[in-house]
Amino acid sequence: xxxxxxxxxxxxxxxxxxxxxxxNIAIGAAAAGKDTAMFFTFWGIKAIQKGNYTGKSLFGxxxxxxxxxxxxxxxxxxxxFWGLGRWMFKQMMKAHHITPLAELRKTAMDLGVKLLPCQMxxxxxxxxxxxxxxxxxxxxxxxxxxxxxxxxxxxxxx
Amino acid sequence: xxxxxxxxxxxxxxxxxxxxxxxNIAIGAAAAGKDTAMFFTFWGIKAIQKGNYTGKSLFGxxxxxxxxxxxxxxxxxxxxFWGLGRWMFKQMMKAHHITPLAELRKTAMDLGVKLLPCQMxxxxxxxxxxxxxxxxxxxxxxxxxxxxxxxxxxxxxx
Amino acid sequence: xxxxxxxxxxxxxxxxxxxxxxxNIAIGAAAAGKDTAMFFTFWGIKAIQKGNYTGKSLFGxxxxxxxxxxxxxxxxxxxxFWGLGRWMFKQMMKAHHITPLAELRKTAMDLGVKLLPCQMxxxxxxxxxxxxxxxxxxxxxxxxxxxxxxxxxxxxxx
Numbered sequence: 001x002x003x004x005x006x007x008x009x010x011x012x013x014x015x016x017x018x019x020x021x022x023x024n025i026a027i028g029a030a031a032a033g034k035d036t037a038m039f040f041t042f043w044g045i046k047a048i049q050k051g052n053y054t055g056k057s058l059f060g061x062x063x064x065x066x067x068x069x070x071x072x073x074x075x076x077x078x079x080x081f082w083g084l085g086r087w088m089f090k091q092m093m094k095a096h097h098i099t100p101l102a103e104l105r106k107t108a109m110d111l112g113v114k115l116l117p118c119q120m121x122x123x124x125x126x127x128x129x130x131x132x133x134x135x136x137x138x139x140x141x142x143x144x145x146x147x148x149x150x151x152x153x154x155x156x157x158x
Numbered sequence: 159x160x161x162x163x164x165x166x167x168x169x170x171x172x173x174x175x176x177x178x179x180x181x182n183i184a185i186g187a188a189a190a191g192k193d194t195a196m197f198f199t200f201w202g203i204k205a206i207q208k209g210n211y212t213g214k215s216l217f218g219x220x221x222x223x224x225x226x227x228x229x230x231x232x233x234x235x236x237x238x239f240w241g242l243g244r245w246m247f248k249q250m251m252k253a254h255h256i257t258p259l260a261e262l263r264k265t266a267m268d269l270g271v272k273l274l275p276c277q278m279x280x281x282x283x284x285x286x287x288x289x290x291x292x293x294x295x296x297x298x299x300x301x302x303x304x305x306x307x308x309x310x311x312x313x314x315x316x
Numbered sequence: 317x318x319x320x321x322x323x324x325x326x327x328x329x330x331x332x333x334x335x336x337x338x339x340n341i342a343i344g345a346a347a348a349g350k351d352t353a354m355f356f357t358f359w360g361i362k363a364i365q366k367g368n369y370t371g372k373s374l375f376g377x378x379x380x381x382x383x384x385x386x387x388x389x390x391x392x393x394x395x396x397f398w399g400l401g402r403w404m405f406k407q408m409m410k411a412h413h414i415t416p417l418a419e420l421r422k423t424a425m426d427l428g429v430k431l432l433p434c435q436m437x438x439x440x441x442x443x444x445x446x447x448x449x450x451x452x453x454x455x456x457x458x459x460x461x462x463x464x465x466x467x468x469x470x471x472x473x474x
Contacts, residue, residue: 005308007304008470010341010472012333012334012337017170017200017201018170021170021199021200021315024278024300025168025300025303025304027300028299028300028301028303028304029300029304031301032301032304034304041337042333042337043333057408057411059404059407059408059411060408062404063404063408088217088220088221091217092215092217092218092221092282092283093282095215095217096281096282098278098281098282120340120414123412123414124408124409124412124414125408141344142340142341142343142344142345143344143347143348145341145344146323146341146344146345146348146350146470149469149470150321150469150470152470153307153308153313154166154304154307154308154310154313155313155469155470155471155472156168156313156314156315156472157315157337157472157473157474158315163466165462175328175358175359176328179328179357179358179473182436182458183326183458183461183462185458186457186458186459186461186462187458187462189459190459190462192462246375246378246379249375250373250375250376250379250440250441251440253373253375254439254440256436256439256440311465311466312324312462312465312466312468312471313471314326314471314472314473315473316473
């Protein structure tokens with residue numbers, strides 16, 4: 001493995017299907033021996049949150065309710081239909097033995113994929129490090145993300 | 159052309175405008191002599207489907223109705239307005255002599271752009287190879303996509 | 317700085333949060349001394365429009381009303397709620413001293429980030445160069461964008 005052959009994935013979307021795509025690509029990259037990092041920003045942070053209610057200010061708490069984190073709580077980007085889409089999607093995934101999101105995330109971490117939360121997003125959305133799952137790196141900014149991306153062969157914005 | 163100067167485009171979106179952007183970039187890249195591949199996953203597969211109803215199980219058939227494929231059937235990501243957006247978009251495109259999607263796709267294929275369907279998406283959505291248009295490669299996974307991407311100068315996630 | 321270490325960002329989205337992410341990454345890249353270019357296409361063009369009504373034909377004017385440009389007029393991709401999302405988002409950003417979009421754009425330009433409008437999108441949406449803010453380059457196509465991208469270390473599609 002060359003040092004400049006890694007994979008960086010910026011996850012801005014909090015949609016179930018896009019988060020799934022992100023983890024699938026990350027797992028494939030890590031399995032191929034590539035240095036792999038995922039940078040979670042804005043809605044993407046939901047995918048690495050524990051799922052408790054967050055926020056301290058009025059706005060922060062409103063955001064915490066409307067945009068509650070937790071990888072099992074997010075729905076697909078299309079055909080959500082007030083939860084029906086998520087349920088249908090999960091049924092189809094189960095019928096076809098597709099790995100659930102939480103397991104995909106665990107596999108990614110086991111393979112050494114680095115999960116980086118975006119500092120600015122955490123501040124704006126009033127999410128603290130203890131609201132994130134175990135094993136996530138400390139908050140970092142665009143500069144750090146770009147340094148990693150500069151050693152990557154592909155950087156995806158999802 | 160260098161061997162590591164290709165272009166890889168992952169098409170996850172099934173929105174008309176994003177699919178159009180994807181094909182336009184692919185055509186530009188192929189015309190510039192770059193090895194160009196498009197990997198269609200999730201909703202993006204609609205852009206390489208023939209357009210018949212798909213699916214065998216209850217869920218698969220529901221998905222096939224709600225998410226029917228065919229490149230002339232998809233609408234733009236914004237301002238869809240129950241089909242009005244697609245109609246308006248097509249009118250403006252016609253007025254300005256913009257190439258329709260189906261022709262863009264043909265041009266891309268004529269220029270040697272490889273169209274790769276994502277195996278996992280086909281399984282989950284119960285889409286068979288015969289539901290896809292002629293000239294599409296066989297189903298492939300993330301590993302194959304990454305191998306191609308590793309020889310690319312830019313990999314886009316659309 | 318190497319000549320092939322730039323950053324190219326294709327901005328197709330006209331959503332406030334995605335445009336903000338795009339400018340934040342562009343600023344980070346330019347601040348790190350990287351050649352940075354942003355290519356605005358489709359809805360993304362709103363982010364470099366002055367904000368006046370555009371379009372000459374019936375369709376062009378309809379598009380100009382429904383999709384009016386101007387960086388302070390765009391809303392977030394999730395939780396828009398008929399403007400509430402944008403207002404709430406701006407309140408949270410203000411409370412946390414996050415730089416407004418118009419200032420981010422100015423900072424990017426001051427740091428030498430090149431803003432390129434997509435020619436085809438301008439034609440389809442009937443947007444003229446004088447509808448765009450000062451300092452934007454002339455309209456260009458996919459070929460020019462790819463040339464710049466070929467000298468970039470990462471090309472993002474946002």
